Amino acid sequence: MQAEPGVEATLRAIVKAAVDYVPGAEHAGISLVERGGIHTVEPTGHIVECIDQLQYDLHEGPCVDAIAEHETFRVGNVGAEARWPSFGPAAAGKGIRSLLSYRLFVTDRTLGALNLYSSRVDAFDHHTEQDGRLFATHAAIALIGAQREAQLGIAIESRDIIATAKGILMERHGIDAASAFRLLVEASQSTNVKLHQVAAWLVENRMFDRRSGG
Template sequence: MRAIDDAGFRRLAETLSSVARTLQAEPDVDTTLRAIVKAAVDHIPGAEHAGISLVERGKIRTVAPTSTIVETIDELQYDLREGPCLDAIKERQTYRAGNVGDEARWPAFGPAAAGYDIHSLLSYRLFVTDRTLGALNLYSSRVSSFDEQTEEDGRLFATHAAIALVGAQREAQLGIAVENRDIISTAKGILMERHGLDAASAFRMLVEASQSTNVKLHDAATWLVENRHVRQPG
């Protein structure tokens, strides 16, 4: 394990602070994901490729890969149902390998990955409290590209990345909630004006229309707003 002196710790802290500020400034989830993998390749020694295995509704998919080889290696893990990113998510640990082709932990995935000239890897669980967001995956064509100190440094980076990602997700959810609220309020206003209703009666009419047509409330409100100038029969 390579030692880090005081100057090294200061450089690492400055780098992580800069990365954290950059990630938190990104405007949406997709941009944040792309910023995370770019920063990983730029700042984690030995990382040639990076991607994120994102957990959504119980399913895992690769997002923001820095190259097509990331998608290939990730798909191998999903198809074979073994590999470091799956273990990082399931076991809530970090996984590192310096010569994956000889790894007994992944007897099917290891040789398959080596066949694509990927030999070293690092997979970090991305999480906040007990919520697992996915895994940050780093790949290299070189043998023993990541050492123990790199793993530790990368873990700090992954912590910042997870915080930035969950923040972007919450902002996106808040934006959707505000948009839904606004469109429903607009639809209520249309019904109030058109039928001389109060707010409660207009909302009840909107809910009844949603239920009778088996359409979500937001979708029913959107349809009404988009078609408010269309003259309806009766």
């Protein structure tokens, strides 16, 4: 999983490997915590999105509890599960009987939850739960690694764009690097646009001017 390039590819590798690796798992998906909300990414089928959305809408179910309570939840017959009186019957009505949800975390940071689903009653036993917990640990490490690589790539790209924009201003106005950077900051503050976006706009328009002969 750690060899996959990019966050999306890593997520796809995780859910595919989960179905292949964890006995009884017919479907898998990841509920990712982002910007204060939860959403499903890279589900192996539409049923995963459907069951996950039920949990988000009803604010109950093994996925949301795994994230909120920092525990693993294994359910053998969700339709008869008293902990989730609204979600359980709704999930069973969609043909899902067994669920297994793991919190995905690194140190104290919760990334989301890995959710496994089956149409069979009691598809997951205690041994399966333990094996799946090991898998979820590796999945969390792979995911945080991919996210950090993506953030580093964005930071490097932003730095390069800002440097190019400074060079354009230095050439255009005959000023030094500090003065060029100050102009970019002032433009960012006055327009309420992020610094790297201002720099990107300047670079893009400079390229347009060159192509148009300006």
